[in-house]
Amino acid sequence: MAENLTQKKARALEVIKIFSAEYGDADCTLDYQDPLQLLIATQLAAQCTDARVNLVTPALFEKYKTARDFAEADEAELSALIRSTGFYRNKTKNIIACGKKLVADFDSEVPKTMEELLSLPGVGRKTANLVLGDCFGIPGIVVDTHAGRLARRMGFTKNTDPYKVELDLLKIIPTEQQSMFCHQLVFHGRKYCDARRPQCGECPVRDICPKVDVKL
Numbered sequence: 001m002a003e004n005l006t007q008k009k010a011r012a013l014e015v016i017k018i019f020s021a022e023y024g025d026a027d028c029t030l031d032y033q034d035p036l037q038l039l040i041a042t043q044l045a046a047q048c049t050d051a052r053v054n055l056v057t058p059a060l061f062e063k064y065k066t067a068r069d070f071a072e073a074d075e076a077e078l079s080a081l082i083r084s085t086g087f088y089r090n091k092t093k094n095i096i097a098c099g100k101k102l103v104a105d106f107d108s109e110v111p112k113t114m115e116e117l118l119s120l121p122g123v124g125r126k127t128a129n130l131v132l133g134d135c136f137g138i139p140g141i142v143v144d145t146h147a148g149r150l151a152r153r154m155g156f157t158k159n160t161d162p163y164k165v166e167l168d169l170l171k172i173i174p175t176e177q178q179s180m181f182c183h184q185l186v187f188h189g190r191k192y193c194d195a196r197r198p199q200c201g202e203c204p205v206r207d208i209c210p211k212v213d214v215k216l
């Protein structure tokens with residue numbers, strides 16, 4: 001029989017309990033010092049690993065410290081610094097445009113609402129939710145490919161569209177745990193629930209995970 005919402009919520013709480021014991025100190029895996037740095041680092045992380053981004057950002061943030069610095073950046077110089085993160089031409093254009101918008105419309109500060117964040121070039125819901133949760137303590141669900149895969153395997157959503165996954169998780173993950181849960185999903189994906197070879201036999205949530213579409 002299909003699991004109803006109440007049952008799903010109860011199971012999600014069990015998963016959160018286990019995750020909190022396993023990954024109590026889970027955190028954003030991008031290095032940053034302030035909201036602007038997280039905003040930029042998250043844009044660089046599109047189609048790239050956080051580890052690679054963390055290799056690039058020290059020199060980048062040494063050179064560009066404020067929204068105005070990014071707004072006035074020379075395209076070729078900025079490109080050269082972020083080239084190894086892939087799709088660097090688009091990323092360069094978006095980061096410069098984002099800097100300009102921050103200067104023009106937000107007094108060079110990173111805004112604190114979803115709507116305002118989404119108005120910035122190159123910023124989608126994933127980035128906005130991450131910045132809101134980690135920099136401003138405003139809970140939200142951050143859905144990237146990994147979080148989406150895990151949520152589907154764990155039977156918390158059937159959707160592949162990230163926004164629909166976000167809406168499904170919002171219904172079952174308590175508000176105050178949402179940001180941490182998403183970090184824990186990333187840690188869990190790395191440790192046990194790899195895209196190609198999930199280690200279900202060793203996984204601490206194996207008894208309450210339906211393992212949807214996992215070939216054992």
Ligand code: SF4
Nearest residue numbers: 193198200203206209
């Ligand atoms: S039991 Fe398997 S599919 Fe479920 S979370 Fe663990 S590793 Fe992933």
